Amino acid sequence: MKFEEIRALDEQYVMHSYSRFPVAVDHGKGATLWDTEGREYIDFTAGIGVCSLGYADEGWQQAIARQAAKLGHISNLFYTEPYALVAQKLCTRTGLSNAMFANSGAEANEAMIKLARKYSYDRYGKGRGTILTLRNSFHGRTITTLSATGQDKFHDYFFPFTEGFRYAGANDISSLEEVAGHDVCAVMMELVQGEGGVLPLDVKYVQAVASLCARRDWLLLVDEVQSGVGRTGTLFAFQQYGIRPDVVSFAKGIAGGLPFGGVLAGEKCRDVFAPGTHGTTFGGNPVSAAAACYVLDRMDGGFLEQVKEKGAYIRRAVEEMGLPCLGETRGLGMMLGVDVTGERSNRELASILIEKGLLVLTAGAGLRLLPPLVITREEIDKGLAILKAALS
Numbered sequence: 001m002k003f004e005e006i007r008a009l010d011e012q013y014v015m016h017s018y019s020r021f022p023v024a025v026d027h028g029k030g031a032t033l034w035d036t037e038g039r040e041y042i043d044f045t046a047g048i049g050v051c052s053l054g055y056a057d058e059g060w061q062q063a064i065a066r067q068a069a070k071l072g073h074i075s076n077l078f079y080t081e082p083y084a085l086v087a088q089k090l091c092t093r094t095g096l097s098n099a100m101f102a103n104s105g106a107e108a109n110e111a112m113i114k115l116a117r118k119y120s121y122d123r124y125g126k127g128r129g130t131i132l133t134l135r136n137s138f139h140g141r142t143i144t145t146l147s148a149t150g151q152d153k154f155h156d157y158f159f160p161f162t163e164g165f166r167y168a169g170a171n172d173i174s175s176l177e178e179v180a181g182h183d184v185c186a187v188m189m190e191l192v193q194g195e196g197g198v199l200p201l202d203v204k205y206v207q208a209v210a211s212l213c214a215r216r217d218w219l220l221l222v223d224e225v226q227s228g229v230g231r232t233g234t235l236f237a238f239q240q241y242g243i244r245p246d247v248v249s250f251a252k253g254i255a256g257g258l259p260f261g262g263v264l265a266g267e268k269c270r271d272v273f274a275p276g277t278h279g280t281t282f283g284g285n286p287v288s289a290a291a292a293c294y295v296l297d298r299m300d301g302g303f304l305e306q307v308k309e310k311g312a313y314i315r316r317a318v319e320e321m322g323l324p325c326l327g328e329t330r331g332l333g334m335m336l337g338v339d340v341t342g343e344r345s346n347r348e349l350a351s352i353l354i355e356k357g358l359l360v361l362t363a364g365a366g367l368r369l370l371p372p373l374v375i376t377r378e379e380i381d382k383g384l385a386i387l388k389a390a391l392s
């Protein structure tokens with residue numbers, strides 16, 4: 001089908017909850033995509049940080065095809081090999097000790113919130129279910145994860161929202177102490193606020209939060225749905241912060257494009273989810289789990305080192321262009337934010353770039369770049385040339 005036919009069907013039969021860009025993506029290879037009209041794009045989005053190995057990676061295809069040919073799904077009442085293996089790989093590479101799986105970031109965060117509340121209930125009883133989160137955060141689109149999200153614009157329409165969240169300013173330990181109280185069981189945060197504008201938290205602040213949590217037996221919950229699985233140049237961003245969270249959530253990049261997510265917890269949370277207390281029909285699906293095993297195996301030390309190098313290269317190149325509409329760059333690894341400074345909004349700049357053949361994302365008031373982690377130097381240079389020509 002051609003773009004106009006697809007758009008007509010979408011207009012008529014799909015709920016209009018997205019304002020889409022006028023492109024129907026058809027297929028891809030590496031970090032290059034083609035639309036239904038045969039136009040080529042360099043991809044600086046990876047979905048939204050999902051396609052960590054780019055498009056149509058051969059090993060990834062084979063891992064999925066092999067598992068699909070054997071067993072596409074079975075309930076969590078039975079064991080499967082990919083499920084056990086992906087849990088082992090995640091634990092051995094993070095120093096955490098047990099995992100639970102889900103299908104998306106919001107669901108993983110729901111599990112993390114439930115785990116924190118039950119941990120506290122088991123030890124202290126009722127009345128200690130409040131979770132402190134940060135302003136400008138993003139934790140998902142379910143009613144509870146919207147509540148957890150510390151941005152007013154996400155607290156509209158869908159009343160009543162879930163109770164039990166209070167918000168503190170990021171990078172401000174006294175703000176956290178101000179909203180503390182005897183009803184608190186946990187602090188939940190992203191280490192690099194993604195949707196909020198790609199804002200990395202300060203290392204000193206994060207370490208101070210970790211020790212405050214340890215002193216008060218609050219769980220430290222780290223939302224690595226966007227920053228996890230190689231995106232920042234280490235398997236998880238917390239590994240660059242010198243902390244060990246009690247629970248970490250992940251999703252987006254873990255299975256290279258299939259829906260998968262989950263939480264990893266330390267030893268002290270091992271027995272919180274006793275049989276029957278939490279569950280999921282699809283979470284831990286063997287095909288997604290096999291894809292996740294393959295993704296994790298590809299992300300060895302050399303791979304992660306290259307993520308750091310490529311991220312630094314992109315940042316330097318964007319800064320050296322000195323374009324009047326772009327300001328400072330920020331980020332960790334290949335999770336990059338660029339300030340937008342001129343007359344035109346970030347959405348307008350993104351539209352121009354997409355029209356010229358470079359896919360980018362927005363976040364906060366800036367641009368956000370989350371290229372597939374396997375992007376080649378040649379693809380990066382092509383993308384940067386489009387950026388320069390389109391915005392000069």
Ligand SMILES: *Cc1c(COP(=O)(O)O)cnc(C)c1O
Binds near residue numbers: 140195227251
């Ligand atoms: C994307 C995102 C989520 C939500 O993930 P979904 O898979 O869309 O539910 C949660 N937290 C963070 C930090 C995210 O970036």
